Amino acid sequence: MQRFVAILPIIFLSTTLFSTEVTARNQIKVVGSSTVFPFSTIVAEKFGKSTKFKTPAIESTGSGGGMKLFCAGVGLTHPDVTNASRRMKAKEFELCNKNGVTATEFIVGNDGLAFSNNKNSKRFEISIMHIAAALAAKLPRTTGLEDNWLKTWEEVDQFVAGNVSSQALVGLPNIPIRVLVPPPTSGTRDAMSSLFMKSGHKKLGTYSDVGKKGAAKLREDGAAIEVGENDNLIIEKLAADGDLFGVFGYSFYDQNRDKVQASIIDGVALNFDNIASYKYPGARPLFTYVKREHLEVIPGIKEFFKEFISEKALSIDGYLYPAGLVPLSDNDFKKESAKLTSFPAVTIK
């Protein structure tokens, strides 16, 4: 008895560490963007229920986190698929290359960044210039670059109208700037940096002053408030505070129309048609990447993508539409579904 007690932990440790060599995996593992997560999970569930394959396991890690895991290597402990709400970056592509990972890229649909506030507050009709000026880390003054000194939306209005002669005052109220923004690991933040901030700076004529890196930088004096990947939390906060603004994806906006309203940006309202036509400045494509090295190893991957990149899922009559995914144009859809036969490797420079 005593001897048994003494060696018990050793037995247990060795069995757990050595008996669990990874045996063949029969479940697809997906990581990546929290914006694509709701769509990806719906497809996975349909796939699991209508085929003999296991339902894929899907983790929401953010686009950046997903890429890191995806590109870490080939083998059963590494995920097979990663979702992203922006294209794979050149740096990530290099990492993939280094670890022997090649990927096929699919565009699954479109999304639009909502810039929203409480339904009962005044609806903003602004330009991306206002968003850029309100959130920029630094802005140019006659004396050179300075930390963003604009405190209220009224000041932003005057700054923009003063800098750009074609832009008249739009009548923004005298309330402090406070905007809830996604964290840097999120693809939504990357999209916001390029669609709102960089384009906004360009339109504002301040891009050359702040530079490429500076244009993506948000101010850190409390006006831009970073929140986690939890978009429901943003909605709750907007519902409770009429002066707050928030940036999040279209599907969350669509589910919460009774609580929040999206600002009209550059004269374009956030809705289905304006995203599909890319008239809305915050429109962006959503991506998913599959590891080509795993295609023949994990059962069901090809079938999973046949379910995902199908009219049944992605078209306007498809089951992802009610969840807030804006479908691709017919031409784009044909391009994506053509990839299903050969799963071509993507190159990103």
Added chain:
Amino acid sequence: MGNGKTNTELIAKSLEKRHRRQTRLKYYGLFSILLGITFLIILLGSITLNGYTALQQTVVQISVNISPDKVFDDNGNISEEVMYNTNWDGLAKKAFRQEFPDVVDRKEKRKLSDLISSNAGYDIKWMVSQNPSIVGKETKLWVKTSDDVDQLLKGRLTVNVPEEQRRLSNSQLKWVKNLTDKGIIKKQFNTVFFTSADSREPESSGILGAIIGSAIAMVVTMALALPFAVMAAIYLEYFAKPGKWTDFIEVNINNLAAVPSIVFGLLGLAVFLNFFELPRSAPLVGGMVLSLMTLPTIIIASRAAIRAVPSSIRDAALSLGASKMQAAVDHVLPLASPGILTGTIIGMAQALGETAPLIMIGMVVFLVDIPTGFTDAATALPVQIYIWSDSAERAFYERSSLAIMILVLFLITMNLLAVLLRKKFEKKW
């Protein structure tokens, strides 16, 4: 005395002041406790108010006639193969639309179909596989409604706003009212919640997958943490020579007990996943990480329990010729076991409620299948709450509240068990 008062007078005078002070202190204490209880009641009350409605699920009666060739193969046996090829979704929607034959417009038809759960077809498939006798004749079945209808009938959907801001359109509201008038829509106990794992459709989502994931992780935690902790405690109490080394170890154990749990998650990621290459999202790894986290708690409790056993018992055993090990294992340990057990249960309760370290090792994951083994992908109870609270659909809100109630129930049970065990086996020396 300078002012002409005697000591007795002075004391008598200060006595009143001291009494007042004591009363004040008493009320401060009472106030703190009352404040704590008030917040607890507000917290539990709001969770219960939000969550109890999830115990019910709205269902609607549809009448279907499933033709046998959709279920049976040529030999008349029920066949999975044939059933996979059947369009169950379309079948359910078509059957439901029969209730409203006057809806013909394609868009309106689609809106009508949206009133029932998009998993209704798979539910019918499941019913058929359980009871094939319903095939081939007109049968009335209760299927789940969509989460929007469910929330509407539970009064959680705002209806007095313009149509475009609503989840349900005017015609959809009219149809639901019609169904209510006909009496073929009702609320029933939400068994699905207790028998299935996660789903993208709130009406098909359940907590069982998460409970089993937690249970597997807890088994691993217990199996690893308890023996290691008891061995460490015995060594420190009986074998370690007092000195700098022992002090150093002791300080470190106490420090580890105070380390934020996310740090253990990072450790698990670096060691178990990246170095040992154990599978991601596995409850085995979750249990290992949690055992690291609870180890110091159990060691401290075990040492206290061992120390509480009078040294006379050990001395008696040693003087009768028992070895140090015999004295520890045969005499001290049985007497200390109630205390060790209590510490273990409290440590386990702490581990059960932990989310942060599990995020790092990938247990925050969407899973429809219930895990069956140590290396299957799994999630845990608190993680499930986290996932649901992050979902866009409104109906997940009440479900996450109900899941919180279940988690709290588990924690209360465990802590109560610890108290009862201590009461029952506690020995006064």
